[in-house]
Amino acid sequence: MTIYFPEVKETVIYEGPKSKNPLAFRWYDKDKMVLGKTMEEHLRFAVAYWHTFKSEGGDPFGNATMSQAWKTYGDPMDNAFATCDAAFEFFTKLSVPFYCFHDRDLAPEGDTFSQSCSNLEKLVAHAGKLQKQTGVKLLWGTANLFSHPRYAHGAGTNPDFHVFAYGAAQVKQAIAATQELGGQNYVFWGGREGYETLLNTRLKQEQDQMAAFFHMCVEYAQEIGFTGQFLIEPKPKEPTKHQYDFDTAAVLNFLRAYDLLDHFKLNIEANHATLAGHSFEHELATAASAGRLGSVDVNRGDSLLGWDTDQFPTDLYSTTFAMLEILAAGGIGSGGLNFDAKVRRSSHETVDLFHGHIGGMDTFARGLAIAAAIIEDGVLAGFREKRYSSWNEPAAAAVLAKGSSLAACEEFVLANGEPTMKSGRQEYLENVINTFI
Numbered sequence: 001m002t003i004y005f006p007e008v009k010e011t012v013i014y015e016g017p018k019s020k021n022p023l024a025f026r027w028y029d030k031d032k033m034v035l036g037k038t039m040e041e042h043l044r045f046a047v048a049y050w051h052t053f054k055s056e057g058g059d060p061f062g063n064a065t066m067s068q069a070w071k072t073y074g075d076p077m078d079n080a081f082a083t084c085d086a087a088f089e090f091f092t093k094l095s096v097p098f099y100c101f102h103d104r105d106l107a108p109e110g111d112t113f114s115q116s117c118s119n120l121e122k123l124v125a126h127a128g129k130l131q132k133q134t135g136v137k138l139l140w141g142t143a144n145l146f147s148h149p150r151y152a153h154g155a156g157t158n159p160d161f162h163v164f165a166y167g168a169a170q171v172k173q174a175i176a177a178t179q180e181l182g183g184q185n186y187v188f189w190g191g192r193e194g195y196e197t198l199l200n201t202r203l204k205q206e207q208d209q210m211a212a213f214f215h216m217c218v219e220y221a222q223e224i225g226f227t228g229q230f231l232i233e234p235k236p237k238e239p240t241k242h243q244y245d246f247d248t249a250a251v252l253n254f255l256r257a258y259d260l261l262d263h264f265k266l267n268i269e270a271n272h273a274t275l276a277g278h279s280f281e282h283e284l285a286t287a288a289s290a291g292r293l294g295s296v297d298v299n300r301g302d303s304l305l306g307w308d309t310d311q312f313p314t315d316l317y318s319t320t321f322a323m324l325e326i327l328a329a330g331g332i333g334s335g336g337l338n339f340d341a342k343v344r345r346s347s348h349e350t351v352d353l354f355h356g357h358i359g360g361m362d363t364f365a366r367g368l369a370i371a372a373a374i375i376e377d378g379v380l381a382g383f384r385e386k387r388y389s390s391w392n393e394p395a396a397a398a399v400l401a402k403g404s405s406l407a408a409c410e411e412f413v414l415a416n417g418e419p420t421m422k423s424g425r426q427e428y429l430e431n432v433i434n435t436f437i
């Protein structure tokens with residue numbers, strides 16, 4: 001058996017905060033109990049197949065840089081089998097419980113649709129065997145409906161029905177593959193579901209098409225008995241200028257308008273949140289407030305760059321705030337934290353893949369521990385309780401129970417006069433957070 005990651009002999013283990021070993025966890029102690037669950041159960045980490053094993057490090061100015069021994073085979077299918085072997089070696093050595101893939105990551109596109117399907121079936125069988133051997137599970141599968149030139153104008157929103165049908169047929173296969181591998185979720189990321197100019201676009205028709213596409217997916221899942229959760233991943237721009245699934249609010253509105261809300265939750269990605277001009281935690285809280293937080297793509301952007309840089313998460317404030325929202329929502333359920341992240345093209349050695357993931361896992365484990373300590377202390381909850389306490393008054397409670405009126409509010413004001421100003425104490429609360437970090 002070929003060893004692709006000789007730099008890690010067995011598995012990466014927890015050595016504690018004092019460890020100087022770059023290939024050990026300092027904070028992620030998977031069996032450690034936090035608020036009644038192990039860290040592993042809370043965080044449900046997944047590795048993204050596409051970035052970690054397929055991203056070659058090319059950019060518009062230069063070629064591939066990554067050293068990937070699994071890509072040395074000439075035949076695309078041999079290559080795909082070797083990549084799959086390398087992937088499971090990596091998952092095991094990192095001791096992550098889950099992974100995620102696109103159909104075209106796992107198996108190459110063939111010359112015909114049928115050949116693509118048969119390529120995928122072969123690789124699904126291989127991945128299934130490796131899942132059994134290693135115990136690693138599939139968090140979610142998805143279809144790549146954006147790389148092939150046929151999808152230049154989108155898939156579900158394509159003006160050409162032929163392309164729409166091709167996308168639908170491909171998704172049918174990808175859902176079946178996800179089901180066969182026991183995937184706990186299936187993700188739809190818009191890819192090229194958006195537009196560049198209204199000069200050639202019927203905006204309403206494209207959204208109607210997309211909704212019809214999703215309804216067919218829901219029906220197909222029911223037909224084959226796929227019980228995984230369907231997830232939509234919002235992203236505001238890139239590759240197209242206007243993506244229909246701009247942010248959580250836009251996706252929730254779309255799902256409600258087309259009677260799809262019961263069938264979908266959201267997969268929130270940190271870097272997509274910031275591209276939309278929101279904070280990561282805002283997107284998590286917005287999805288959770290609608291009861292639709294499904295899973296998370298963990299990464300980070302760069303405040304100086306305006307695109308999806310997909311860097312590994314290393315910002316402790318961000319992971320703390322994210323974990324506060326996830327814990328407040330009651331946990332991530334059947335979702336998980338998927339590292340939709342890649343190393344920089346200058347970090348071209350396989351050991352860099354370990355450094356990226358170890359850092360991300362440690363940063364989230366610390367965020368979890370800090371968030372748990374804040375929750376146990378009760379300081380934020382107590383502050384908010386007091387801040388909203390006037391809503392417990394009978395006149396206010398009647399408003400929320402829809403049993404009041406403008407006239408009743410007027411009466412209240414006439415009886416109570418001018419409200420007194422109350423400080424929001426933001427600076428005090430920020431200082432409190434720092435005492436936990």
Ligand code: XLS
Nearest residue numbers: 142189233269297308340
């Ligand atoms: C791209 C998306 C993509 C999805 C899966 O920006 O984040 O990686 O997670 O298609």
Ligand code: NI
Nearest residue numbers: 233269297340
């Ligand atoms: Ni993503």
Ligand code: NI
Nearest residue numbers: 269271308340
């Ligand atoms: Ni992304």
